[in-house]
Amino acid sequence: MNNPHHGARLTVHSREQIVRRISSGQSASDVAEAFAVSVRTVRKWLARFRAGGSAALSNRASAPARVSARLPEPxxxxxxxxxxxxxxxxxxxxxxxxxxxxxxxxxxxxxxxxxxxxxDPPEPVRRYQRERPGELIHLDIKKLGRFDRPGHRITGTRTGCRNKGAGWDFVHVAIDDATRLAYVEVLGDERKATTTGFLLRALRWFRSQGIRVERVMTDNGSAYRSGRFATALRLLKIRHIFTRPYTPKTNGKAERFIQTLMCEWAYGLAYPSSQARNADLTRWLDWFNHARPHSAINGRTPADHVNNLLRTHI
Structure with a gap:
């Protein structure tokens, strides 16, 4: 409280000088003229000094000492x-x-x-991570708008950059819980046939990486609840786990991967069109799996972590 505003006439040091000059015999009017303040101000600080000593020359809190309408503590x-x-x-x-x-x-x-x-007390954070590659694969879908010209994110203006009627792309993702190894495709919809086809291609790709999938976790979307999707998993003897309704954090690794995907791929570069953006997915995904270190897996890349865990569980 002893840092006065930039327009203040007096600081604590100036107030002490006022008291010293009055004590040495100077008149209040002479001291007021020397410090460019009123006589009333000089007498105020002199009175405060006489009542409380040097400590009384400090600034006081601006809050009122009493508030008449304040509620009683009880x-x-x-x-x-x-x-x-x-x-x-x-x-x-x-x-x-x-x-x-x-x-x-x-x-x-x-x-x-x-x-x-x-x-209500906050719900405790529950973190988990499977030990073996393929023990649990997370699936999810992200909807992205198509465009044939750069939008306002790139141009900085909404004039002349609308892509009305361009439609949507659906980014289907699959990520391994233990290793963060990811497989992604950009497809035209999120219907049951498309989603089931993505599932089969993702399982085939993980198998080519030496990973046999045991469980799949999804949200409660209609495609994931469809009979076709359930039949495919049943025939492959893969267990299907659903997230709790309205609780996306249950599928948190897929949600977090989608955030990274959007930040570093979809919005990371200034693409001239959505076709160019989709064509760049292969490059980004290869970098994510083989060159990008992950703090959650001790700074390893997903591919390195897969090889390490596969050797461990042989």
Whole structure:
């Protein structure tokens, strides 16, 4: 509080000088003229010094010492008790105690319980990682807009860069839980036939990398719930695991991979068209699998980690 604003006439040092000059016999008017302040200001600081010594020359807090309309502490405690123990709404608390809703709301926000969800303890973070390659493969789909000219992300303007009616691309991803080895295709839709075809090609690709898939995790999308998708997994003797409804973090590795995919591939370069973007996927995916280190697997690349784990579990 002792750093005055840039337009302040007096600092703590100046106030001490004022007191010294008055004590040495100078008049208040002479001292006021020397420091370019009013006589009243000089007398104020002199009075404060006489009342509290040098410590009184420091800046005081700007908050008022007394607030006439402030709620008594017992009443504030009662408001918070009703909120925490009985989970009452702010309106119900205000009605019960005869207070203004704005007053109750202000104190609830100040205590950090303005939302009822804040009363529940946060769900503990549950992290898991399979030990063997192929023990669990995560599948997911990301929808991307097609374009035949660069959009506003690149040009910086929305004028003349709309791609109305261009349609959508659907990025199907599969990533191994233990190694982060990934397989991706850009397809025209997310229907059951397309999704099942991607599944079979992904399984075939993982098999070519020495990985035999045991389980597959997906969300509850209609294609993943279809009979065709279920039949394919049943014939291949692969277990199908669904995420909890409305809980995408259950399939977190696929979600995180999609974030990386969007940041480093889809939006990482200024592509002239979506065709050019899709053509660059092979290059990026090869770099991701063979050259990009991952902190979650001790700085190894997915391909290196696959070879290491396969040797371990032979």
């Amino acid at each position: 009443l504030i405690a009662l408001v918070l008790h009703l909120r925490r123990s009985m989970r009452m709404t702010g309106a119900a608390i205000a009605h019960k105690l005869g207070l203004a809703r704005s007053t109750v709301s202000r104190w609830l926000k100040r205590a950090g319980v303005g939302r009822l969800s804040r009363l």
